[in-house]
Amino acid sequence: MSEYRMLKELLGLFVNDVEKGIDPRNAGWTEAPKNNIQKLIEIGLCEIENNKVRVAFHPLPSEVIEKLDEEGKWLADVHQEMVRATQILNEIIQTINNPVFQPAATFLGWKRMLYTSSFPVVIDRILQEGFSADEWVPLARKASGALSLSVVKRWWNENDVLFGLNKLSFIEEGVLVNFNVDKVARILKWDIVASLLNKNVVITLGLLWFADSKIKDILYAESMVYIQRHVWGVLEQIIGEVSGTIRTEIFDTVKAVENITSEKDKVGRIYPIACWNFIIRLPW
């Protein structure tokens, strides 16, 4: 068996283990095969431990990947991304586990959640406040920082948020100064919405969306699932509830927001003012 075929086999074992749920840091070990393995170890493509061998846990050189077949390239791509995913996950966990950074991370997560929602609101409310339909999305997006801050401020001191942002090297422009924020908040009935969000819901959504911002360029389901699974694990520890309970709480909160902010039309039919499920939501 050529060394490239051997390498592909080891990559396959690694991906297979990861798909079975084994942590990538411990994935892919197998009994050391006799042929060609020494050469792969010498050039740093494999690592050996206790008579077991696996593909090296670092990105493979591109000239090596080029020599693999199409499936081998796919495996190498997934492997490379998993290596990166473990690093990203470390960074995320360090941030969200640190009480100093938690308020800022929660704020950044909420901001990302709101910004990416595009604020689906019924058109009448937008027009009532003097916005045109075209203006709404960019203006509401600009207000997402201020709206997020108003949520986070209910549970933390504003200075803690800004301090954390500073430490995380985020420069927040226009968080507080935006003359349209009041109008946007009125359209969304944001004061009522914020009052319905308990701390668990605020932290969960904030930290999950913060983690989501760190995995923007992750491509494969394997790495995405790995990061999500671990972030949820950390969240369960922070909040002290199992994920099912947290999810139910979020689901119930969104329903409550929808019910309380709904309005009646001229013939008495109730309608939600916004698709809240598409605004306050878990990342995917």
Place this chain on the structure above:
Amino acid sequence: MLEFYYSSALVSIMSDERPLPRWRRPDYSTLIENVYKIGTPDFDPFPTVTDVMNAAHCPVAAVHNILHGRDNALIEGTGGEIGMGKLFHEFIAHLKSEIAAGRRVRDVPQIRYIFENFARHEEEKRRMHCWQYYIEPWCRRKLDEISSIPTNANVFFEVSVANPYVPFLFESGERTYPLMGKIDEVDIENRRLIERTTMGRPDDKSPPRLKDFQLWLLWKTLCSINSEKYPEIWRNVNFKNFTLYIETPYRDFQVDTNRPEFERLTHRAYAWIHDILFERRGIHEAYDMRECTFHNRIEDCGLRWSCYGKRRPRPFRTVRDEMRNELRRMYVLLAYELIWSKHLFRYQLTMLDKPALEELGLITSGKILSYQNGNLEIELEPEQMDRFLAQRASGELGGYYIVFGSFFVGIKLKGNFVEQSGENKVLINTANVRVPVSSTALIVQTDPEITTYVDQPWFLTEWLQRDLFSLENWGLERDDKANSNPTIRMLETIFGVDYLRRDADNARQ
């Protein structure tokens, strides 16, 4: 032995030994459309047997089915094989109907002659293939059986079944779910239900993947229907005692109806459908709990490419985040749109009474006066005639489904409006009428299992989901090619990292 998983929301509920969440049906206001059909639906979908099979097959297949408009994880055949199962089954239905109508068959060459005539519009290669690999092996082992079909035998094909409350055992009680589907053959004479497939090989020891589950679901649905909803001639038939068979071209497999693992598989499938639609973490969990690993891939899964395909870096690396946010929101919105339209329609047909359906303009009822040369002459009630014509004139109608029996159990035939043949009479052309099970026809404007001819083209929404998913997964490997590719440049412009100017000839550097 099958292993069973539940998504984590349900695991937590089940570990507390509390019942599974109720499957939510639309309330009366929603059924009569007295609500705005916007936002997140407050009821769960009304799945078909195919939807449930996909979700039982693999949670990722359910994601593709619900959000990406792809229900082909379990489809029979690929490439030129697509549609072969339909031809196989349709011919057998035709052959048996002919025999039940009095035609005698002596041998396989005679059946070949009938097949050639039946499939004359098919490509020759396809016709030959279907005969050689599927129909001939089937005929050789079934010749005696089909030769002895008596005249006017009570055998029905493509029988539609639907019920919003199909019960499935759960611990010491039961849970109910909506379900609909189509039974390939209901053989009242021999008290059996048959599901026919071109999948399988001569030396198979068990039926093709999940086919037994499919037939069991259909049988459960049929048995769950109140006998008052059956066509008159079936009112005294006890379907609980029927035998279930999977027929491949080469073998028959009897399906045991007492299958506790199928009950659990059903709960699991419905849990996935619910979570994928309404709980976003359900999608991550679906990928986490998918059936395959790299070394244990289901080779005949129609969606294998989506799990084991390389991503091209462009436009992925440049605008992936923006594309992902926009497209994924659209998948969910389109899925909700389907629930508000297609699935609500299924609930309406099975949960509202006839006057309410007529009042909403969803159905028009009438009586069959005659049937000649594929044309059905139907007499409508006078007050419905005007509505019928008005709807037609406004272009709302283009195709009709004619239901023999009821929406719960019956045979649905697709028809096209030909003309108004008299006062309160219309002529509907159906290409192929076999054995109507009731003399009362209900004309439905559209149907849950529609094809391209009907006027509420829900399939277009599914196509849109499918196209978006293709776009999300499409890309190029090499930067130099990507920089001059108009689609990539357009995507990168729309999603924010490139500038395109009209008439400019410079490729992006």
